[in-house]
Amino acid sequence: MSTVAVEVIYRGIFQRTLARNIVRSIVFAARKEGKIGTAFGRYGDSPERNGIPAKQFAVVADNAEELEETLARYEPTEVDVTINVDDTMCKGIESWAWYGLQPINQLTKANGTLIVTSRQDADSLIEDIHQKDTAFGLSISKSTVSFSGLWVYKDDHTDARILGTLCNVCPQLFSFDSMAQAMAEQGNDETKVASARRAYDGATTRQVEPGEGSSEVPFTFDLLGWQAMxxxxxxxxxxxxxxxxxxxxxxxxxxxxxxxxxxxxxxxxxxxxxxxxxxxxxxxxxxxxxxxxxxxxxxxxxxxxxxxxxxxxxxxxxxxxxxxxxxxxxx
Ligand code: SF4
Ligand code: SF4
Missing domain, CATH: 3.30.70.20 (Alpha-Beta Plaits)
Structure with a gap:
């Protein structure tokens, strides 16, 4: 397998616990199959700037050397799967850590997959997603976008559905059984594992061809350097x-x-x-x-x-x- 990287793009503090649950579960499930992994966050916001897009990553490898090699970088430069837990971010994201708009699929590898939590259908979402030079898959986890608020986590099974979908679209990561076992060991009840199973069984992927999608050029800024200021x-x-x-x-x-x-x-x-x-x-x-x-x-x-x-x-x-x-x- 070598290394598999997954990013979760979420709305800052409103969805931080959701994102953390997803990346942690990925690592726990990988361990069930004797793999090694790590989960970490980037660009997290605070109450003063809530809702700003942020990222969490899970990186899974067959052995420690492979994992260390991947983690020598600040964050993965490309990922096998991008998970977007708020479909409004399909139009692009601007975190506090960079200026300009970053396409939601910027890090998604050629033939990788973008999973989006949404009530919209694939064709509608593709109108918002910036086109790429390479093909990728789009898989929709059907549900209303989960916003748990600042301090309270609303367990509406969004993480379970995402994880079930992930097992389907990225089978090289781990099997559904490993994920179900990891979920149960983390204290998730049977109904939650059942939600993951339904998502796993029902997941479909729409192939997005090179050049398909929004042709908008993401906005950028010419920034002054320190010498100019x-x-x-x-x-x-x-x-x-x-x-x-x-x-x-x-x-x-x-x-x-x-x-x-x-x-x-x-x-x-x-x-x-x-x-x-x-x-x-x-x-x-x-x-x-x-x-x-x-x-x-x-x-x-x-x-x-x-x-x-x-x-x-x-x-x-x-x-x-x-x-x-x-x-x-x-x-
Ligand atoms: S130069 Fe004078 S004031 Fe300075 S440390 Fe020496 S004795 Fe003290
Ligand atoms: S002169 Fe002032 S800054 Fe210098 S060592 Fe003494 S107290 Fe510190």
Missing amino acids: EEGLVIRAQGKGGGFRGGDEGFQPDRNEVFKKFSTRSMRPVINFETCIKCTLCWLQCPDTCFDVTPDGLFDANMESCCGCGVCEAVCPVPDCVTMVSEADFN
Whole structure:
């Protein structure tokens, strides 16, 4: 068999549990046949942006090496089966993770299968689905689209019907009996296994030919790169060796004009020049290069740069030479 990859495309948080149940069941069923698999999610949304298309994947392999090879990628670049649990997404999907419209069948392999939960018939759905250069199968799991809401999972057997259909269209994955066994072991009752069986027995696949389907060109955007959006995104590095004030005036490094974080400070170091032994440790260890060298060769923290971390106080070998003092004590 080598590797079989399945993606479940779902409406964000409304269908997350449904998608998770499907991919988990795929892996459990595969294990019944001594295979190895994993399930994982991508692009999941949160309540603030609910309903955004997201994906979960199940990858099944004959052995660990094959699985590891597949998982070296961020996600599969093509899948044997795409499962779409909301037929309105047949028109294409745009998640928060990319800009532009992705055809629902973009990852579906040549001669792979797209399973859609829908009350529509195949010809009607094909009008919405973007055409491909290669043939694929379209199998419809007849039911109303399942939306379980944000926090409550409504067990309307959609996952069972999808899994039954999957066993029919992708027999190289596992047998229906293995799936039924895995479902029962996950606590699904007999009625649910029966729903899967009915879907398995009744599943049909409509061949979609190359070039058949919507000819719409999915919309895309020409996005600006980070170099075109310098203001607000880019903090330029300091020039090499630039801007030192030295000689009789001491030594002060060039500092960034725009990157300041001193307002985060709750404490500031106060240096006792009377006891400083000029060991340079504070100057060397300060993570923000805050220390200026005074004309007398002492080290003084520059308050335009200091974030108040206290490292200088910790490294100073002279007791009470560097003291962290609350910002509230300064006007
Ligand atoms: S408190 Fe931290 S940031 Fe400020 S001078 Fe000391 S070491 Fe540098
Ligand atoms: S670590 Fe203390 S003694 Fe050493 S240079 Fe800094 S302030 Fe002076």
